Structures are given as structure tokens and as C-alpha cells.
Amino acid sequence: MSPRSKILIVDDEAEVGEILGVLLEEQFDCEIFTDAAHALEALRRTDFPLIITDLEMPQINGVRFIKQVRELNQKTSILISTGHDSAHPKVQEALKAGANGILTKPFMDPDDLIRSVRSLIH
Incomplete structure (x- = not known):
């Protein structure tokens, strides 16, 4: 059996990170942080094929x-988690900075979420 992919989840609202963790934990190993600085420290120690991050922190x-x-890493895929739509200037700025896509809050159907995550894990 191959090892499970690791996902780094960053959201200053602990409940949001926990919800994502619960939705993804059956298929992925998730590390959840409420602070971006601590998440960056984890990224320096561990390779994460995917990061899900809040936009407003x-x-x-x-x-x-x-x-x-x-x-630090050009290969890691990044999804931004936001209540804004894809046309919002902050979302556009995040995409230009290197994000690969968005997850719109409130979160979609768990199966759709897992498909979105799987499509970005290399």
C-alpha cells in the first residue's frame, strides 16, 4: 500500500481547518495550522504535495x-480557501502569486472536494 499524501491546511479560524481535516482525513494525512508562520516552519521540515490556505489571515x-x-517550493500545489468568488481582486492576486485554484466557502460536497484535491496532488 502506498503512503497517504500529506496536506498542509492553514486557516486562522480553527473550526474551518478542522472541517477540512475531517472531510479529507479518510484519504489524506492532514496537518492543520492556525498561523501561517508555523505552517511555513512545517513546510521547511516536510514535503507536502498540497497546501490549502485561507486568503484572509x-x-x-x-x-x-x-x-x-x-x-521554498515551486512544485507544491496550492488551493486558496475563500468566501470570495474567482473574480475578486484578492483571489486574482493569489492566483498570480502562485495559487493553483480556489475552494469556495462554505465548502462543496465532500466528494467534489476530494476530487479537487486529488486533481492537484502530483
């Missing part, structure tokens, strides 16, 4: 976090 916002992730 204190201290290090989602766009800045994505830019820092891209300095």
Missing part, C-alpha cells in the same frame, strides 16, 4: 503566504 495574509511558499 492576520500577520501573514494568504497572498504573502503563497509567495513565501513559492520561494
Whole structure:
């Protein structure tokens, strides 16, 4: 049996990270952080094929976090988790910074979420 893929989840609202973790835990190993700085430390220690990050966070916002992730790792896929639609300027900025797609809050059907995640894990 092959090892399960690891997903790094970053959201300053602990409940949102926990919801994503519960939805994904049957098929993936998830590490959840409420602070982008601690998530960056984890990324320096561990290879994550996918990161799901909130866009609106204190201290290090989602766009800045994505830019820092891209300095560390160009291969990791990044999904932004947001209540904004894809045309919103902050979403567009995050996509230009290196995000690969968006997950719109509230989260979609769990099966659709898993399909979206699987499509980005290399």
C-alpha cells in the first residue's frame, strides 16, 4: 500500500481547518495550522504535495503566504480557501502569486472536494 499524501491546511479560524481535516482525513494525512508562520516552519521540515490556505489571515495574509511558499517550493500545489468568488481582486492576486485554484466557502460536497484535491496532488 502506498503512503497517504500529506496536506498542509492553514486557516486562522480553527473550526474551518478542522472541517477540512475531517472531510479529507479518510484519504489524506492532514496537518492543520492556525498561523501561517508555523505552517511555513512545517513546510521547511516536510514535503507536502498540497497546501490549502485561507486568503484572509492576520500577520501573514494568504497572498504573502503563497509567495513565501513559492520561494521554498515551486512544485507544491496550492488551493486558496475563500468566501470570495474567482473574480475578486484578492483571489486574482493569489492566483498570480502562485495559487493553483480556489475552494469556495462554505465548502462543496465532500466528494467534489476530494476530487479537487486529488486533481492537484502530483
